[in-house]
Amino acid sequence: MKVAVLQFPGSNCDQDALKALRDDVGVDADYVWHNDGSLNGFDAVFVPGGFSYGDYLRCGAMASRSAIMQETIRFAKEGRPVIGACNGFQILTESGLLPGALLKNERQKFICKDVMLEAVNRTSIWTAAVDRTISLPIAHGEGRYVIDADGLKRIQDQEQIAFRYVSNPNGSVDDIAGVVNEAGNVLGLMPHPERATKELLGGNDGLLILKALSLVNA
């Protein structure tokens, strides 16, 4: 099992992700640069947080049109695991792999704190091991999940809501913190599981999500 950690100009959680995957999840991982990289030889993709391309136009908009994201879209459609946290979640919605979009927090503030989350549907690989309420850090200015009424009903009916905030920090519709695609192999969430993989970091609840990668048959 080898995980590709994508790197865009402005990514800033790429090193955290690589270290967490290698040291704490216990899988092989390597960086893949946005314009000349390839997913050949990789079994999963981690789209890290940050401010890709300065978040010009919209958060994640430029990154979602990059060469490596076109390859990631093909990769995801083959059913292989893709996870995006924070800016990575924004990139996945902008790319069309996940429904909805992320807007500025209801109160303009950038929010940086630990939040409690509950796994809503336990059917995807990403939530299967999350058997209790978990605590993960968030750090975002644009994390308000929005989706129209029909879309919300669809993701509710199709069990695509992966995580809900216990106490909604940013005005997200239906308290949504993370969603999966219809097939369940693509997860996007605003909280940072890669920043919570050992007690030294204040907690290791992120492992309940990321350990899914160590269970994937490569």
Add this chain to the structure above:
Amino acid sequence: MPRVRVYVTLKPALLDSAGRTVTSSLQHLGFDEVSDVRIGKLIHLDVEKVEESRIKEMCQKLLANPVIEDFSYEVVG
């Protein structure tokens, strides 16, 4: 060279939190007549020739996100 002005605005149903803050700031400055502010983007495109279908395509593919935004455009100059 023709210029196209593309306007991108948040869909009316969505809360514009920045616009709400500007509304209260204007009211604070005494502009009581302001009841709502919504902030959008104005994008200038200089193009060699105007082909409407291609301008629409640019808006749909990149300049606006149809999930959250509406767009309109006008050709000037």
